[in-house]
Amino acid sequence: MKKLTFIITVLLLSVLSVKAQDSPFQKIMKKEIEKINKADSLAQFQQSANAFSRIAELNPTEWQPLYYHALACTFQGLSNKLTLDQKDEALAKAEDLAKKAEGISADNSEIIALKGFITMAKVSADPAGRGQSLSGQALAEFGRSLAIDSKNPRALILMAQMEAGIARFFGSGMEKACSLAKQSMAIFAAQDEEVLKAAMKPTWGRRIAESMSKSCE
C-alpha cells in the first residue's frame, strides 16, 4: 500500500511538474532572451549569439534559437566598432541563420521582418554604396512580413524608419513614417509582454518605437 501511494505520488508530482515547469529548452531560452533584450555591447551580443548557437544545436527543429542567433548577429553588424568587412561577415551569418529559420518555419512574419532588418543593417554599413539598391529590398521584406501579420510591431517600426529616411531625402512630410510609428507604438502598448515572453515570442523593438513616436510629436 505504501509502495502504491508512493508511486502515485511520484507520478502525480512528475505530471504536475511538467505542467508547471518549463522544459530545459524553454528555461534556457527565456534566460537568454532576457539577456539579449538587455544587451548593449558588442561583447554581450557575441555572448548571446554563442548561447543561442548552443541552444540551436541541441534543438534543430525549433526556429526561435536560430531567429535569436540571427538577431544577435544583426545587432553585432550594426556596431560602429566593426570594420565594413567584419560587419558584412556578421550580417552574412545572420542572413544564413534567418534562411535556416525560414526553412523550419515558413511564412513567419517575425523571421521575414528580421530579414528586412538584416537588409537595413547592410544598407547602414554602406549607405552610399547600397542605399539605392537595397532600400527597396528592405521595404519589400517589411511589406511581406506585414502581409502575413499586419500587427507585427517590429515590421511596422522598422518600415517607419525606412519611410522616415525616404521622407528626409525627398523633403516630403513625415506623415506616413509617423503613422506607422504610431501604429507600432499602439501595438507595443497594448500587448502583454509577459505572455509573449512566456511563449518565447520576440518582444524587442519597443525602445525604437518609443523614441521615434516621441520625435514625431
Place this chain on the structure above:
Amino acid sequence: MKLYFTILIFFTAFAASAGTKISGIVTNQKGEAVPGSNVYIKGSYDGTSSDVNGNFSFETDSSGKQILMVQALGFKPQETVIECAGQIIELEIKLSESINLLTAVTVTAGAMEAGDEKKSVVLKPLDIVTTSGAMGDITGALLTLPGTSTVGNDGRLFVRGGDASETSIFIDGLQVGNAYGSTASNVPTRNRFSANLFKGSFFSTGGYSAEYGQALSSALALNTLDLPLRSQGDVSIMSVGGGYTQTLTGKQNALTASANYYNLAPYQSLVKQDFDWEKSPESWDSEISLRHKWGNASNGKAGFIKAYFHTEGNRMTIWQKIPGGNSRGDRVQLRNRYSYSNISFRHSGKKDWFFYGGVAFSHNSDALKLNADPLCRINQLAHAKLVAVKDFSPRFSFKNGLEWFVKAYSEALTDVNLKRSYTDHQPNHFAEATYYFSNRLIMVAGVRSGHSSLAKQFWMTPRFSVAWKLDNQGQFSFAAGKFKQLPEEKIRVLQNNLQNTAATHYILNYFFASNNRTFRAESFYKIYDHLVTYDDAAGNYSNFSQNGSGYARGVDFFYRDRKSIKETDFWITYSFVDSRRKYAAYETRVQPSFAPKHNGSIVVKHFASALKSQLGTSWSWNSGYPFSNPNRTDDMQQKTKMYSDLSISWSYLPRPHIILHVACSNVLGRNNVFGYRYASQPDESGTYAGLPVGQGAKRFAFAALFITISRDKNANQLNNL
C-alpha cells in the same frame, strides 16, 4: 523506504560534487587571443564565450568523458575530449584558420566585377545606368573602365589593342550572338540589351577563366536579375521614343514583359545632323522574361530557372559621301531583325554539388541595300552548356563543363542569286580547379579544349591564375593563359578552312579596396599569333593566310573614391596601350586604328539632396587614332588629333516614383575625328582625296520621364537613368 532515502541522498551528494569547472584560453596558431569564441560541452547547454583576452571559464554538471567544442568565426571548429570529474580543468585551445569565401582573397587579375556586395567590385550595377555619357548603354559605362578604348565611330567594346570581335558577351553564362545593333559603317552602334535586366556583370580584360572561350581579348558576362521585388508597371517617355514594362511577381515566380519604340526622326529634324540621313534610325523591341525558383536553400536543394526572349527590328537609310566625289554618295539602306532566347538554370544539390547551364539561340538577319544592290546576311548562334561544380572541401573545388556551339552564317546577293554560307559545330569542354592554400593565397588552374567541324581543328588552351593577399587591404594577382578564336564570319565565309587565331596573356594586378576607396593597377602583355592576312583589291579579299602576328602591352590604373568628397562618388581611369600587329591587308606590323596609345576618363556623380537630384559628368579622352594615308608610302603612320568628350547628366526625383532625366554628350561641341577615308584611286593631281570620319552630330541631347506605377509609392526606375 530506507532504500529510496539512501538513493536520494546518494544522488544529491553526487549532484553536489559533479560541478566541474573548465577554464582556459583560446588562441590562433600564432598564439594571439581569439575573443568571442563559443566554448561548450557538446550535447549540453553548458558553455560560455571567450573574453577580449581569449580567456573563458564555466562550470558544467556533466560528468565522465565529454567533448569540449570551441567555435569561432573564421576558424575551424575544434573538439577536445575532457574528463569531467569535479576537478578544475585548465585548457589551452589553438584554433586553425578556416577558409572564409566572404573575406578570402579573390583573383582580380584582368577582372572587373559589378555587384552589390562582393569585395572585388569596381562598379555597382547601378553605375552602369547612372554614368553620364553612357546614355543607358552598357558598353558606354564599361568604356570608362581601364583597359578599354573608345572608338566613337563604332560604339562597341575595344579591349587592350584587340578589335571589337575579340570580346565575347554572355548572358547568364550563355553566349549572345550579335549583341550590338546592326549598323552602317562608321555609324556607332549600341548594345541591344537594356541595363535594367542585369543585377551584375563580370568584365574581364584578359587572363579569364577556362569557362570562356572563342575570345582573344575579353569576356563580358552579364547576370540577369533574380526575382524582382514587387509587381509594378514602368512607363518611359523619352525624346527618342517610349516604352512600357509590366512586372508581375509571385512568391516563387515572376513575369516581366516590355515593349519599346524608338524613332530618332523628330529629334534629328530639330537638331542639325552631320550624317546625311534619308530615314532616321527607327526601332522597336519586345521582351518577355520568366523566372521560377524552387526548393529551400536551408536544406541544401534549391534552384532557379530563367527564360528570356528578346526580339527587335530596326531600320535606317543613310547617304555616305565618297572621298573625292561630289555627289550625295552611296545610299545604304538597312533593315535588321534580331531575336535572342535564353533558358538557363542553376541548382544546388546535396553533398556540395552545384549545377548550372542552359541553352541559348541568337538569330540576326540584315537586309542591306548598297545603292541598288541588295545583300542579305543571316547570322545564327546556338549554345548549350552544362556545368557541374563540386566542393570537395572548403579549400578545394572542381568545375567541369560541356558546351556545344553551332555557328551558321550566310550572305546572299539576292538579285543575282549568289549565295555563300557555312555551318560550324564546336563541341567544347572545360575543367577548372580552385584551391585555397589559406585565406590569403588562392590558385586557379584550368584547361579548355574544343573542336571545330568547319576548320577541322582541335585545340586545347591552358589557363592559370594565382592571388596573394597582403596584410593590409591590398592584394596581388597574376594570370596567364592561351586563348583561341576562329576568324570573323565575313572572312570565314570566303575561306572555310581558316584555323584559330591565337593570343597569349600575361597579367599582373594590384588591387586595394578599403572603406569606399578602390585602387587598381594592372600591367599586361599579350601576344597575337596566326592572325588572318589577305590581299585587299578594293574590297575584294583574296590570298588568305594566317601569318599575322603582333603584341599589345601596357599598364592601366583605376581609382575610385566615394568617401573624400561629401555626397560625391568619382573615378579616374588611365590606360596605356602599346600595340602593333600585322593583320588584315597590312604588310607590316602597325598600330591598329582602334588602339589609341593613351586613354583616360573621369566620372563624377554628385548627390544633391536639397535639389533631390543626382548630377553627373564624365570626361573621356584619348591621344588620337592612327590611320593610313595612301598619299604616303608607309602604313598607319599618321594619327588624328586627340579625342575628348565631356558629358553631363541630371536626374531629378520630384517624387519617389517619378524621375526626370536630362543628359547631353560632348557639351563643348568638340569636333572629334576617328580617322580618315580615302578614295581608292588618285585624282588628276595624283593625290588620294580624303574625308574625315566624324561624329553623327556635335552633341546628343536626351530627355526622359520615367514613372513607376505600383502600390508601393516609393518604387521607381532608378535603373533607367
